[in-house]
Amino acid sequence: MNKKWWKEAVVYQVYPRSFKDSNGDGVGDLPGVIEKLDYIKSLGVDVIWLCPVYDSPNDDNGYDIRDYYDIMADFGTMADFDQLLEGIHQRGMKLLMDLVVNHCSDEHKWFQESRKSKDNPYRDYFIWKPGKNGGPPNNWQSFFSGNAWEYDEATDEYYLHLFTKKQPDLNWENPKVREEVHKLMKYWLDKGVDGFRMDVISVISKRNFEDSPYKDFNKTIDNVYANGPRVQEFLQEMNREVLSKYDVMTVGEGPGINLESGLQYVSSSAEALNMIFHFGHMFMDHGPGGRFDPKPIDFLEFKKVFRLWDEYLKEEGWGSVFLGNHDFQRIVSRFGDDGAYWKESAKLLSLLLFSMRGTVYVYQGDEIGMTNVAFDTIEEYDDVEIKNAYKEWKAEGKDLDQFLKNVHINGRDNARTPLQWNDAEQAGFTSGTPWLKVNPNYTAINVASQEGDENSILAFYRRMVAMRKEHPTLVYGDFAPIQEDHPSVFAFWRWDEEAAYLVLLNFSEETQEFGLDDRFDSSKLRIVEANDFDFGEPQSGKVKLKPWQAVLARVR
Ligand code: TEU
Secondary structure, three states, rough: OOOHHHOOOOEEOOOOOHOOOOOOOOOOOHHHHHHHHHHHHOOOOOOEEEEEEEEEEOOOOOOOEEEEEEOHHHOHHHHHHHHHHHHHHOOOEEEEEHHHEEEOOOOOOHHHHOOOOOOOOHHHHEEEEEEEOOOOOOOOOOOOOEEEEEEEEOOOEEEOOOOOOOOEEEOOOOOOHHHHHHHHHHHHOOOOOOOOEEHHHHHOOOOOOOOOOOHHHHHHHHHHHHOOOHHHHHHHHHHHHHHHHHOEEEEEEEEOOOOOOOOOOOOOOOOOOOOEEEEOOOOOEEEEEEEEEEEOOOOHHHHHHHHHHHHHHHOOOEEEEOOOOOOOOOHHOOOOOOOHHHHHHHHHHHHHHHHOOOEEEEEEOHHHHHOOOOOOOHHHOOOOHHHHHHHHHHHHHHHHHHHHHHEEEEEEEHHHHOOOOOOOOOHHHOOOOOOOOOOOHHHHHHHHHOOOOOOHHHHHHHHHHHHHHOHHHHHHHEEEEEOOOOEEEEEEEEEOOOOOEEEEOOOOOOOOEEOOOOOEEEEEEEOOOOEEEEOOOOHHHHEEEEEOOOOEEEEO
């Protein structure tokens, strides 16, 4: 296995809007991140993935970029950015920027020009089509409700927006667009940025604009929007023209990247990207109606996804290991237990993250076990995905109380409430009124209350990062499940020629007896890490796992 720094790195994702507000305007900002760099460093992480900080009207909280060469006023100035980058490098860490180039803002000068006339030089920077039968060019739906085409009267055509209508899709078929993207990438790389997380990079190559034959939106994503005919070519060109000239890390975010298409992005022969975020485990509680049609997670399916992707990527590719980010609910609420077993299950999920093959990503706040939030009214929510879906439910006369319940379960704002620093006013996030309300449980769940507590979730994350560095088999070693059909325990092996490890995770609130097969000599079992080190008599060939108990043991 060829070793690389970005394979061994632990990445900490910062959603700046919710991280720390330094000037009391209620919005997190770059000086706030600078203020907390020592905290981030104290976690032991190597890389910070910073969500978009470019100038933006914030229709989608920065994922609608108006100027790729300027910093959003809410977040500060370019001087603040330069200071942040210097502070990150001074502490021996690296910075990944969020590259959002499937689309930009409708307020970007390119789009302002493009919409002026059909023969404007910027017209083909975007995807314009005449209507059909008095409506949009086809039946494509936006990720954010409604159809994916917006009629523009000035030129009597529609433009494509797979996300909001303020996020027009860029036309990657146009070499000028690709040159613009390469140019802006070089600008940031020449400033010293260490790589990019590439937003919805899986959908930049569009197929023909036929109607989608699928009712299930996830099938449309997989087979109509994502993995288009030229996606690998575009990324290989990007690698040739830009990335190959720097020692950088790249991760492609890809709705629709699946077990047939993934390797074209990350195989060593592809010479495209270093790794991808696949979403095999991230949409399984989305019913046919998508995110706001929640369904329970199938635990056996959850375990199977980890095996399938490990098998798929292990020879040729490389993957990321993550359970949450700014687009999904809090991991302890989604995959753990944010009630009676909050602490145990938060630690169990951490042990899962840090014992899997792939580059590990931790989302801000998960290191202290932040949970979902349940605001009383829809007006307290900010996310455009939630608001657009609410409008759609209302227009269709659907049950709005049920909608709010579904937002409590699967809404993205669950992960966007301000980071809970201490039990002071507004959780120490701001001296003003936060842009999104603080989770009321901040008095119990916050960084300050966990600092110095060796039994805290925060202390456990720090131990996990240290463990990962001490046991490189956990980065590169092979993986195989044990009793994959067990209804409550996620058990697996990790091994290479240096060492072998057993991981036992009880995803239930019942005590589980688990038979240890005879492939290893249990007398050699030595616990490396656990959220509870007492787990019965392994010598007897079986162990008793307490509710939400997590154990990583070395067996060779
Ligand atoms: O997300 C794309 C994406 O796959 C998720 O947004 C998810 O599919 C969506 O929430 C539908 O459920 C990226 C960014 O991470 C997200 O924050 C942006 O809103 C989106 O792209 C558009 O840039």
